[in-house]
Amino acid sequence: MRGPAPVERHLRRVRLRILSLAILLGIAAAVILVRLVRYQVFLAGTIRGQARQQQERVIELSPARGAIFDATGRELAVSVPVDSLFLDPSLFRDRDREVRKVARALGVGPERVQASLRRGGRRFAWVQRKLKPGTRDRIEALGIPAAGFLPEYRRLYPKKTLAAHLLGYVGVDDQGLAGLESGFNTRIRGEPGLLFAYRDARGARIPIQVDRPAREGRSLVLTVDEVIQHVVERELEAAWTATGARAATAVLIDPESGRILALANRPTFDPNRFAAFPESHLRNRGVADCFEPGSTFKVFTWAAAWQDGRIRNGERIDCRGGAIRVAGRNIHDHERFGVLTVSEVLAHSSNVGAILIGDRIGDARFHGFLTGFGFGRPTGIDLPGESPGILNPREAWSRTSMASLSMGHEVCVNPVQLTVALAAAANGGILYRPGVVEAVLGGAGDPDQRFSPAGVRVLEPATAGRMRWELRNAVETGTGQAARLRDYTVGGKTGTAQKPEPGGGYSSTRFVASFFGFAPATRPAIAALILLDEPRGKHYGGEVAAPVFARIAPEVLHYLRVAPDRHREGGRDMFARLDVAPGRGGTAAR
Structure with missing residues (x-):
């Protein structure tokens, strides 16, 4: 009988096709799995590096340094909020003209602003830190989208030269460079914040954003009056x-x-x-x-x-x-x-x-x-x-x-x-x-270290x-x-x-x-x-x-x-009694 032969051949063809499809699916799954392992394990560092390239700049935001007080609570060193100027080069409309305007507002030459831009990234460049009063208003009046401001702090010593060698001083990045500002820098400085400037894979701009706010440092109370x-x-x-x-x-x-x-x-x-x-x-x-x-x-x-x-x-x-x-x-x-x-x-x-x-x-x-x-x-x-x-x-x-x-x-x-x-x-x-230092004050103002x-x-x-x-x-x-x-x-x-x-x-x-x-x-x-x-x-x-x-x-x-303890009687000095214990080999003098 030859009747079933076509049916068997058809079933064999179906089974072969299913097997072929299963093999192809298995191969595809294996390829995907291999690629996943490759990207997740072997190329993870490369991928993270590419992501970091999209992240144009990480900027550290200075925290407010803790204050320094004298023994009675008078302020000897404080941090006051100020503005710092940055430029986002991706937002320039006419770079040279706008750079000249910013330079005039700052009272510096255009080459100085250009140098700051060369040192910076594609999205962020510090131009001038800790601006003097009134400078922000002059720059904002220019209407330049590329100009932006970030809050920072300036260290102020209200008594000027008083106790200068004890207090010391700080640099532009608020790092203590001398005196107590240096010796207690890790306690006073606080925890810096972080700011990120991004660009996505297609080159589209992502707004600059603060990722972690800064935390104020501890304060010092001195033994000095x-x-x-x-x-x-x-x-x-x-x-x-x-x-x-x-x-x-x-x-x-x-x-x-x-x-x-x-x-x-x-x-x-x-x-x-x-x-x-x-x-x-x-x-x-x-x-x-x-x-x-x-x-x-x-x-x-x-x-x-x-x-x-x-x-x-x-x-x-x-x-x-x-x-x-x-x-x-x-x-x-x-x-x-x-x-x-x-x-x-x-x-x-x-x-x-x-x-x-x-x-x-x-x-x-x-x-x-x-x-x-x-x-x-x-x-x-x-x-x-x-x-x-x-x-x-x-x-x-x-x-x-x-x-x-x-x-x-x-x-x-x-x-x-x-x-x-x-x-x-x-x-x-x-x-x-x-x-x-009499005391180091904690976050709540309570001493966490005493003399x-x-x-x-x-x-x-x-x-x-x-x-x-x-x-x-x-x-x-x-x-x-x-x-x-x-x-x-x-x-x-x-x-x-x-x-x-x-x-x-x-x-x-x-x-x-x-x-x-x-x-x-x-x-x-x-x-x-x-x-x-x-x-x-x-x-x-x-x-x-x-x-x-x-x-x-x-x-x-x-x-x-x-x-x-000195008194006068009859025109001559009378001293309060000073007890002196006898020393070896002699009697005490009074």
């Missing part, structure tokens, strides 16, 4: 001008905590226009400069000897007519001193007496004593750029090193470092880590008490008499250091004059270091630096409402 800072700067400026000094620095602290109440330098600058000042004006000499302290350092020689029992109360030292020879080197006093008590050696700042006292301590012991005070390493103050100073290793000392160190040479310190070290003699023997006094004992209480008496005596009867106050007792020490010469030895014409003082001597509320670098004419610390302290201290103490 604007009123105290103003007093210190006013008097430092007057002394700097009167003495013709190359530079000047003043540091004023709370000796009981290490808080910086004021820090000033001359020359100074206005952080609103810092670029107009030379580099030498911008440096914070209070932490960055390193100098040989001279006679203020004799405080440590005297304290080390007293604490080790190497000198006794009332002991007399033969100062040999004010001259001594050490390892072939001749060293002189500023006067021809004969026999002095150990108290008079410090009060009258005898180099010879200091060398003879230092010789009793011994090299190793004195090096360890000075290391304990932090010399040769940074204090850890919350300001950038601090110099660690120089204290040579004991192994590097020469035969004259002990003599040099005893009178404040062959050691290098920064002003803040010396201030907090000397303050230990006023506060009972504690070396505090200095600080400028916490951190100190270590470097003097026994008895030694510290004795040093307070000795330093008061140096002001009452010695080289620091120009620092005496009518209403308050004062303790302090003068310093006059010859500056090293580049080729070795010391200059006979260039000096660093200084005075460290604290008041009231009975219960110190302030301690300060005044430093004049290369004063002309008079150059002794007691002549040029101590009077600056005498002008600053009473005004600051009255402002802080510190009760006077």
